[in-house]
Amino acid sequence: MKKKTVQPPPVRASRRGTGNTTLTDVARLAGVSAITVSRALKRPAVVAPATLARIHDAVARTGYVPNLMAGGLASNRSGLIAALVPTVAGSVFLDTVQALTDACDEAGCQLILGQSGYTGFREDALINAIVGRRPDGIVLTGIMHSTEGRRKLLASGIPVVETWDLTPTPIDMLVGFSHERVGTEVADFLYRRGYRHPAMVTADDYRAGLRRSGFEARMRSLGVDVVNIRMVSAPTTLQHGREGYAALLAEGVPVDVVFCSSDVLAQGVMTEAQARGLRVPDDIGVMGFGDLAYASFLHPALTTVHIDGKTIGQQAAQFIFDRIEGRDVAERIRDIGFSLVVRDSV
Amino acid sequence: MKKKTVQPPPVRASRRGTGNTTLTDVARLAGVSAITVSRALKRPAVVAPATLARIHDAVARTGYVPNLMAGGLASNRSGLIAALVPTVAGSVFLDTVQALTDACDEAGCQLILGQSGYTGFREDALINAIVGRRPDGIVLTGIMHSTEGRRKLLASGIPVVETWDLTPTPIDMLVGFSHERVGTEVADFLYRRGYRHPAMVTADDYRAGLRRSGFEARMRSLGVDVVNIRMVSAPTTLQHGREGYAALLAEGVPVDVVFCSSDVLAQGVMTEAQARGLRVPDDIGVMGFGDLAYASFLHPALTTVHIDGKTIGQQAAQFIFDRIEGRDVAERIRDIGFSLVVRDSV
DNA sequence: CTACAAAATGATAGCGCTACCATTGTAGCG
DNA sequence: CGCTACAATGGTAGCGCTATCATTTTGTAG
Structure with a gap:
């Protein structure tokens, strides 16, 4: 006697339904x-x-x-929220993604995630693919978008939230913070700590560039005319950090502190220092950006900049749900700021 | 004169289209x-x-x-591939997810990602949510599924690929490797390296449990009767690794090598050793699992087990595309094996 | 010039659900 | 007893695209 199992229905052969229960x-x-x-x-x-x-x-x-395709077509509600982040690999965006995922779970919708990378090209391709799904909201990382992408988003009529940066003229809504101000305040902080020969190991993406600009400008205003810069390509890795610091050392100019554009880079710098018998912070101070989950467990514990990625995600979701449910969004721009977390590495 | 901008279309007020171009x-x-x-x-x-x-x-x-909802309804092809992984945060599954993403890009479809965590409960919720989207294929991590979840997958008729484990009786198709055999071969390797007092810092999830079983059984067969085990909860973190090794040290029993169920844990063990002035591998050997991107850049470079996550993702995608396009899938089960990567930490 | 085949284009019902309006039954009030 | 309001349920057209079959147009061989 044949084993009693659930048989998958046949592939549809004619325009007469798919065989699934309706x-x-x-x-x-x-x-x-x-x-x-x-x-x-x-x-x-x-x-x-x-x-x-x-x-x-x-x-x-x-x-x-x-069948959520049929329901979505009939109601013009897909039950999807789309989020574009440069990368999910060991990144500062994880808390934001997790907060969006949790908010969707609670609201009974789903997050569709796209990794846009750090070039504008891939973001446009993703915007095109995503708008086709008619998500109920779209969450973008950053404020730099192509003219074509911006136009397509506006024309779609879908609520859009830009995150992880700040501008007075967002596409729709925005929750983020100022990267220039991050650079400025880190410069102030390191100067007050007595560092006079700062260097940076920094990624080549736009937002890291804003932090670098803020950092260099403030250092100049404090009389520190030279900040040694080692640029690495985004997304950043521990390897990049090691290589960046090795390159700084090879230059032979005095460096007493390295400000990195991410915790991952900072970790790499500390690893390279350790490999060369240099002590952090005795021989070299190291500061990161992002306050990843492991930052406090490194040895020495990493001094860094904390961004409340979770609040970014929650606020972005709230903006979208408010819009979807027809509620007024009073403040369409929210600056969540950041904080310096002083641990042992500077 | 009013600024010339693209105005978003009005929210639909009646059953007369949504205002979007069709x-x-x-x-x-x-x-x-x-x-x-x-x-x-x-x-x-x-x-x-x-x-x-x-x-x-x-x-x-x-x-x-x-409008991909309309197209999907009409053709019974959603253009979605769904993948469930326990977590994307700094995990071994990233290469698999990236390979799936790349395969989808190339095929003109989209990946919808769900994080199932390490309890079965959330996987069931995700399976339910995902089946509603009628994805063209579903990629699962592991082979342990609830009866309800398994039944729903079978009833849906959607091609399913189980990954990251091995069983002769998959739901549909499978690409993975044997976790017991990983444990066995690591035991052989560490024994040959001269280690006689092994310990493990290992996560409490099912697959880590399989590796532990294989490891302990083989160690016993080699005459090593005791393997000190420190269990931590999945997903693993650097903190877990530090705490696990600290707990092993606090026990005061001799340990000459620690086999960790992930590279993240191994990194934590090495960090704790460094913080206590213990040298790796002079004072303690450390081995990981997963061969994450940074493993070779740690100091010392981490000895670990390499899994070809990228090939898992590529094969899973190929299985699904073959099935969708009506081609025979000759070998529905593929064992991709693994390899030991010997670096400096043992 | 004609016949035939292939390429290009068109018509339409239907995919599965839901917004919107309609109908029915019942409780409560004057 | 009659009327009204509300709860519960039903009917149906339509959301936007496409599978399938049909028709038209074009190219070529004889």
Whole structure:
């Protein structure tokens, strides 16, 4: 006797349904109309308890799973939130992504994630692909977008939240902080700590560039005319950090502190220092940016800049949900600031 | 005069379209039928060049972006591949996810990513949410699924690829390797290296458990009766590694090597050793699992187990594309094995 | 010039669900 | 008893695209 297993339905051969169970099948079994089944699953409060019970039973017996493409088409609500981040690999954006994921879980929608990398080209391709899905909201990282991408976003009518940067003229809504100000305050801090020969190991992306500009300008205003810069390509890695610091050392000019554009780079700088028998912070101070989860567990514990990525994600989600549900978004721009976290590495 | 900007269309107020440009609008402008526009965008080879040009012009002028919900409903092809991984945060699964993303880019579809965590509960919730999207394929991590989840996957008729483990009885297709065998071969290797007092800092998830079983069993067969085990909760962190090694040291029993269930844990063990003035590998050997991108750049460079996550992702994608396109999948189970990478930490 | 085949294009029903309006039943009030 | 308001349920057109079959147009051989 044949083993009793659930057989997958056949691939559709003609325009006559896909073989999957539909609302209509469930309705027939429960003895109600299809729209009542839809209400039972989406807005159970408007369905009589006895009817609800019969419908849930029919759903269980048939194994029915709603087709969200059909529902999305009919309601013009896809139940998707799209987020573009440069990368998820060991990055500062993880808390933001996690907060967006949690907010979607709570709201009963789903996050679709795209990695835009650090060139504008891939962001445009992703914007095109994503707009096709008609997400209920789009979360972007940064404020630098192509003219074409910006136009397509505006034309789509989809709520957009830019994050992780600041501008008075966002596409729609924005939650972030000033990268120049980060650089400025780190310069102040390191100067006050007595460092007079600063260097940077920094990525070549736009936002890292803003932090570098802020850092260099403030250092100049404090009388430190030269900041040695080692540029590495984004996304940053521990290897980049090691190589960056090795290159600084090879130059032979005095360096008493290295400000890195990410914690990962800072970790690499510290590893290279350790490999060369140099002590942090005795021989060289190291500062990072991002306050990744492991920053406080490095040895020495890393001094860095903390960004509340979680709040960025939560606020971005709130902006979108408010817009979707027709509520006024009073403040469309929110500056969440940042804080310096002083540990042992400077 | 009002600034010339693209105005977002109004939120739909009645069942009369959403205000967005549709195929029909483009068709009217190009002087062809809607189905010809659809062909121009999806299968341009069957449209005359002059007609193609008119259609592309109309698309550009209207800013039309196809509605993939409608297309997916009509064709029963969503253009989505769903992947469930326990976590993306600094994990061994990144190469697999990246390979899936690249394969989707090349094939013109999109990856929808879910983080299932390390409890079965969340995987079931994700399976339910994902099946609603009718993805063209589903990639799972591991082989341990609930009865309910397994049944829902089978009933959906969607191609499923299990990854990162091995079983002769997969749901559908599988690409992975044996975690017990990893443990066994690491035990052999460390024993040959002369280590007689092994310990483990290992996560409490299922696959890490398989590696531990294999490791302990082989050590016993080699006459090493005791393997000190420190369990930490998944997902693993540098902090867990530091704490795990600190706990081993606090026990006061002799340990000459620590096998960690992940590179992150190994990094934590090395950091704790460094903080206590212990030299790796002189005073304590450390081995990891996963061969993360930074493993070779740690100091000392980490000895670990390499898993070809990229090939897992590529093969999983190939399985799905073959199935979608109606090609026979001859070998539905592929064991990609693993390799030991001997560096400086043991 | 004609016939035939291939290429190009068109018509339409339907994919599965839902917004919107309609209907029915019942409780409560005057 | 009659009327009204509200809860529960139903009918249906339509969301935007495409599979499938049909028709038209074009190119070429005889």
